[in-house]
Amino acid sequence: MTPLLEVRGLRHTYPDGTQALQGINLAVPRGARLALLGENGSGKSTLLHILGGLLKASGGDYLYDGEKVSHGKRELDRLFRRVGLVFQDPDVQLFAPTVFQEVSFGPKNFGGKGVSLASAVEEAMTAAGIEHLRDKPPHFLSYGQKKRVALAAVLALDTETVLFDEPLAWVDLRGRDMVLSAMEELHRRGRTLVISSHNPEFAFGWADRVAVMKDGRVILDGETREVFGNREILAEAGIDEPFRCRLARELDLPRVPEDQETLVLMLKTKLGRRTT
Ligand SMILES: Nc1ncnc2c1ncn2[C@@H]1O[C@H](COP(=O)(O)OP(=O)(O)OP(=O)(O)O)[C@@H](O)[C@H]1O
Numbered sequence: 001m002t003p004l005l006e007v008r009g010l011r012h013t014y015p016d017g018t019q020a021l022q023g024i025n026l027a028v029p030r031g032a033r034l035a036l037l038g039e040n041g042s043g044k045s046t047l048l049h050i051l052g053g054l055l056k057a058s059g060g061d062y063l064y065d066g067e068k069v070s071h072g073k074r075e076l077d078r079l080f081r082r083v084g085l086v087f088q089d090p091d092v093q094l095f096a097p098t099v100f101q102e103v104s105f106g107p108k109n110f111g112g113k114g115v116s117l118a119s120a121v122e123e124a125m126t127a128a129g130i131e132h133l134r135d136k137p138p139h140f141l142s143y144g145q146k147k148r149v150a151l152a153a154v155l156a157l158d159t160e161t162v163l164f165d166e167p168l169a170w171v172d173l174r175g176r177d178m179v180l181s182a183m184e185e186l187h188r189r190g191r192t193l194v195i196s197s198h199n200p201e202f203a204f205g206w207a208d209r210v211a212v213m214k215d216g217r218v219i220l221d222g223e224t225r226e227v228f229g230n231r232e233i234l235a236e237a238g239i240d241e242p243f244r245c246r247l248a249r250e251l252d253l254p255r256v257p258e259d260q261e262t263l264v265l266m267l268k269t270k271l272g273r274r275t276t
């Protein structure tokens with residue numbers, strides 16, 4: 001099956017000469033939950049900006065749904081209707097005078113009107129927990145609140161692919177739950193999700209595929225468990241082994257536990273304790 005997003009030999013050099021991407025090959029199947037992991041400066045945001053159509057790569061190809069993405073106005077407009085990007089830094093994304101206008105802007109721009117526009121905006125604001133901020137100017141909000149507004153603005157677009165650059169950075173615990181449930185709902189609706197993260201524990205639990213980046217290259221990608229089984233590459237990329245993987249390895253558990261409950265059961269069994 002044709003991957004929904006695919007890059008081949010993708011390169012990007014910024015005007016100051018920084019070679020941010022140095023030949024990336026990556027394919028993302030429709031409906032995937034892909035996490036990009038890598039140290040600061042490894043190229044995650046650059047890649048996401050190219051996938052979102054906001055940055056034109058200096059070389060290589062980007063294919064969306066089997067078609068080469070070009071940067072003509074009409075082609076980009078088509079891409080923007082299918083791919084949404086939540087920026088790492090909301091200060092770059094937000095511009096409207098009020099939160100409500102910010103969240104309405106995208107769907108309105110794509111021709112949304114009347115009841116369907118209003119319900120898309122309300123639904124997105126509720127999912128991000130920002131209904132009470134609707135009349136506030138985004139630049140007066142706290143950083144975590146801005147992250148939520150940036151998320152709502154993209155949720156309201158209801159694109160088939162959603163790219164999240166560091167969705168969990170700066171949000172509090174409740175915000176984290178909201179972001180996670182918004183992502184869960186998108187996955188349930190069959191959307192394709194690509195995120196960047198610095199949190200291997202989270203990536204292990206959430207992603208079905210992981211791509212490990214280092215110095216502008218993808219040095220390993222594949223199914224999550226397979227990738228996290230390669231400790232050498234993780235170490236090379238400066239990524240910690242998730243604690244449950246380490247526990248399963250060191251204690252010789254039959255597999256890496258799926259969640260905390262399973263972990264407790266497995267440990268009890270290992271210790272010869274009753275499991276009820
Ligand atoms: N506008 C720019 N001009 C010049 N260099 C840039 C620009 N944006 C990013 N870079 C450089 O490109 C490289 C990749 O940066 P990028 O922001 O993609 O990394 P990242 O993996 O997202 O990092 P982080 O984890 O810190 O968000 C870095 O060396 C960075 O300094």
Ligand SMILES: [Mg+2]
Pocket residue numbers: 044045046088165196
């Ligand atoms: Mg980044």
